[in-house]
């Protein structure tokens with residue numbers, strides 16, 4: 127390495143850094159320009175690139191290389207193979223921001239390099255780089271050398287004439303300021319020596335020119351030494367073409383995810399130490415560096431194999447394979463450094479054969495070969511830093527798999543602008559399978575369909591999922607909902623996850639609760655005698671949606687009664703009202719409830735033929751929600767409004783049990799549905815609802831709060847018994863009154879039931895006993 131030149135360059139760079147990096151505005155302006163680039167569509171990205179860098183983006187669309195050129199480049203050509211090209215962002219190198227094209231088939235590499243570069247720019251002053259001049263070494267093998275020292279003296283004393291003769295073979299390089307700089311003989315022993323020719327190859331990678339010079343020099347070397355020249359070839363281990371990239375981070379600012387800067391720094395040092403101690407780990411550590419370097423090689427038309435060979439050779443130059451990067455702490459600074467031999471060119475090679483490379487170099491602002499090597503070292507170092515940070519903080523799979531999810535989403539046909547939503551959906555479900563992406567797609571299509579009907583526009587989309595395995599049945603009930611939450615923040619909830627938001631909106635009801643509930647629902651369900659139940663899936667799905675609507679609307683009323691009531695009153699009257707504002711969880715809940723109502727309605731309109739049943743189902747759903755609103759309202763007014771009859775409270779309170787809804791859903795599978803059947807189901811549902819409410823509320827009346835209206839406590843308040851301390855003794859009185867009312871209703875319905883359903887009016891009693899056996 128030419129130390130003086132390198133030092134001078136560092137001096138210049140530092141000066142530049144002082145002037146430019148302190149310019150906070152420049153950093154901010156840049157950050158704003160490219161932040162969130164990955165969230166844009168492909169076309170938006172191309173437009174931005176074209177606008178900012180004035181690049182002809184057409185080449186990027188088909189890979190640039192023509193078939194004719196491909197045919198000229200390799201033997202037996204049959205076509206060409208594409209590779210994705212992306213942009214590494216946030217690279218602040220020696221005070222200047224670079225946008226770095228990277229071509230690689232592996233997801234997460236470009237994101238990782240950009241994320242690390244962002245940290246390095248924001249928590250430090252970006253990368254500092256320096257490099258030696260582009261000097262390559264060629265080798266002439268000397269054979270049958272019986273006197274190594276004599277051969278060395280002969281080469282040394284004829285150095286000038288060797289240089290002059292060699293330069294004849296590379297006159298253009300000499301004119302550019304390059305050409306042969308030195309000649310040395312290395313004794314190898316065992317009858318062999320290597321005549322090493324050092325050539326400044328300027329902006330070329332150097333392989334061609336070095337090999338040309340070597341072949342030109344071979345006869346002269348044989349003449350001077352008297353020994354036979356064997357092979358003549360450059361070495362890819364270009365120790366005289368070294369580049370260094372370095373960054374310093376303020377440790378305090380290195381915090382990442384839930385870890386402090388100190389912790390992150392220490393964890394990365396531990397991982398680095400592992401690579402120093404163990405060459406199995408060192409190889410993978412270096413693979414991470416090569417992820418970045420090779421991607422830039424691919425994008426800029428370099429011989430990546432040469433770079434790879436050089437780096438692995440250098441990693442083991444002391445006889446033990448070592449990590450190429452270094453990490454250490456100095457005072458309050460965490461320092462990362464990568465110093466490697468790289469041979470890359472910006473002229474010659476395949477660069478002129480494919481116009482795409484010209485566009486790539488335009489993005490890079492036409493670096494010379496030294497600058498390009500420096501850029502590569504920065505990308506390699508950034509990628510290594512990102513991988514170590516991810517490995518130590520959260521494991522590599524989280525980031526890697528979520529980006530891989532993008533590929534899966536695309537492969538199942540998720541449209542471009544929804545890929546990010548699909549990925550988030552998969553991430554939250556913790557499943558990166560094709561089936562999961564398909565579930566999203568299906569839910570998205572439904573959302574679009576409904577949005578078309580309702581004339582809505584989608585902004586940021588949230589998702590909701592619920593899956594249940596019903597006991598005793600192979601059947602899995604799945605519900606995936608995509609909806610517009612009217613917020614920039616997207617939220618994805620899995621009902622079964624029991625996450626904070628899920629508990630807030632649905633209570634602690636989980637999988638077991640649903641299973642138990644369906645056990646009871648199945649006791650009170652009516653079945654058509656037919657073997658063939660064509661719409662069984664729809665029946666269960668509507669039941670689940672209705673139960674979710676029931677739970678959600680109830681909980682939203684608890685969270686904010688006034689806003690929810692107001693909103694729901696408009697929605698139920700088919701009037702428009704803007705989404706109420708509030709905490710994000712509340713907005714999510716309201717939007718989800720709206721979407722569930724739409725999905726419920728959509729399924730009914732699409733898949734149920736009989737108007738009478740359609741109307742009954744839709745009215746019943748509205749009645750359930752209205753009853754929630756009213757039972758809260760009457761419950762709050764109970765003490766003040768003595769005139770208000772318990773019968774009215776019964777009307778609303780019992781609807782929480784939604785038995786009528788369950789029976790109406792069962793009607794979907796009946797061969798013939800008419801007004802009479804629907805009316806019968808309503809009356810039967812009424813009996814069920816009263817009996818179950820009666821049992822539930824008399825069991826739980828002591829727990830009644832303003833948030834959980836209770837029929838018995840209401841009755842007590844009406845009778846001024848609540849505050850007088852003799853509540854237990856009147857329980858029987860209430861039960862007797864209510865049971866009489868229930869029995870009357872049961873008697874009324876019994877003669878109306880067909881023989882096949884005669885047992886049904888008593889089924890609620892069985893269900894109730896099961897309910898209180900299991901106490902779910």
Ligand code: HMG
Nearest residue numbers: 161162163164234237238240241410411414512513516525
């Ligand atoms: P994060 O910190 O959560 O990202 O990392 P963020 O959401 O905070 O975003 C920060 C910046 O990262 C963004 O800035 C983007 O520039 C970029 P903004 O635009 O917001 O201003 N970014 C993205 N760019 C493009 N597409 C994206 C994207 N997301 C963020 N989707 C990240 C998330 C995936 C980057 C992180 O988890 C990570 O670095 N993971 C490591 C991934 C990795 O190293 N992959 C390589 C393959 S694994 C391997 O082969 C090598 C290995 O074996 C080597 C070894 O063992 O050492 C691991």
